[in-house]
Amino acid sequence: MSALAAESWTWFALCLFIVGCRLVSRILLLGSPRQLQADDGLILVAMGTYTALIVCINTVARSSSNLINPADGPIQFTPDVVEQRSFGSKMVVVSEQMQLITIWLIKGCLLIMYGRLTTSTKQSLAVKLVAAYVVIGFIVMEILYLGVWCRPFDQYWAVPTSNVQCSAATNHLIINAILNISSDIFIMAIPMPIFLAARLPLKRKIILCGVFGLGTFSILSAILNKFYSFTEPFGSAWVFWYVRESSTAILTANIPFTWTLLQRTFNIGSFAGSSRGRSRTTYHQFNHSHSTKNATMSRKATRPDDLERNESQEQIVPLEIWQNVQLSVQTSAAVDDKKPTATVTETGAESISDAKSDTSKGSNSDDLGVPNPGAARVTTTCVHGPE
Incomplete structure (x- = not known):
């Protein structure tokens, strides 16, 4: 040869x-x-x-x-x-x-x-x-x-x-x-x-x-x-x-x-190195300044089996949001003619992964799904009117 x-x-x-x-x-x-x-x-x-x-x-x-x-x-x-x-x-x-x-x-x-x-x-x-x-x-x-x-x-x-x-x-x-x-x-x-x-x-x-x-x-x-x-x-x-x-x-x-x-x-991970977690958890905590009572509630959202995505280099995932939020509510008694007020401070971080997807066609065939992290902080003031 x-x-x-x-x-x-x-x-x-x-x-x-x-x-x-x-x-x-x-x-x-x-x-x-x-x-x-x-x-x-x-x-x-x-x-x-x-x-x-x-x-x-x-x-x-x-x-x-x-x-x-x-x-x-x-x-x-x-x-x-x-x-x-x-x-x-x-x-x-x-x-x-x-x-x-x-x-x-x-x-x-x-x-x-x-x-x-x-x-x-x-x-x-x-x-x-x-x-x-x-x-x-x-x-x-x-x-x-x-x-x-x-x-x-x-x-x-x-x-x-x-x-x-x-x-x-x-x-x-x-x-x-x-x-x-x-x-x-x-x-x-x-x-x-x-x-x-x-x-x-x-x-x-x-x-x-x-x-x-x-x-x-x-x-x-x-x-x-x-x-x-x-x-x-x-x-x-x-x-x-x-x-x-x-x-x-x-x-x-x-x-x-x-x-x-x-x-x-x-059995290796995704090309972008993202985690393989399948759940998202959101926590809301309320602290009242006039009470020692604390209430905590959590909500867990799990991805249905039919929506499970392939952690592939060639997979572009749809928009996904991970959020961890804490709410602190403080109220004060009415003074004279003023209305009682409540201040709600919401702090947390959101990690957003956004990539190009085409779910309407049922195919995602691009090469890389690269996370694009971001962060958010929100403060809200509420006014409670007379009953």
Whole structure:
């Protein structure tokens, strides 16, 4: 087995495992395979094109194409040589298309996820602008590759070819590098304000940094595969980086969605580090200044079983309020014409966790439910009129 085959199929097995974990995790979270969403479907399509890429790229490594190395000297274009090089050139075209489609499908999955995560108008606008850039960039790149750079189209596998753009594809590689790398940077920049503002434990932040590290490696792979395509067009280094870029992109898009499965398997807490309490308690205490009698009452509200939420990284919880309130009531006798008065001082702290939810659709599929604590203090003065 060649080095490329060993590495590429290892990447494939890892990506297949992570995508499988993602789908199981999503089904556990959403309750049914029918509840899977658009980005889940795109991931399945991306795995199909990624599989085709791995098969074709290994075929390319074993074949010759119409990109002829001058160092090889004059080549006798016998029918067998032409047929072999023509087949290899077709595999290059198919590999390029599978790689492009895989990468851009992953971009779409990430943008859909970020679209659910963003709540502010500015963040939503940023997602829409980047999505427009990604879609338009892909369309322009495909039009140029399929209809402009190499005409007629069958020159892509002609042996020998009359146009260097049909074999080296220099113009296409330049456009691809610009659109691919720039859109990756834009996509990675979108969630930064969300994660920087999130109050997460250190371990959780380290996990997020690891995921972003994979995204950074994917960008580095895109840079290196273009670098070797330009500097060593007759070598094989660029093929390895094609595989690494696509593989790390798939891992980056799927690892964040495996938290529910990890939580169920290893019985760990929520990604945001919130407690697993299922009850809320409110206390009211009344102290009367003219009496030694104290009355205390408590009320306990328990969440019904059918409303129990999954403490998942991918769960965005609805509004929840925890309140601890003490009421102190003091009254004084009437003086002359004045009315008796009572002063009620209510003190307490409320911890409010508010996150984006969509209960009307019956699905909560975002990645992080991050608590947003707040506090409140209320003082109320009551006047008791004559009986």
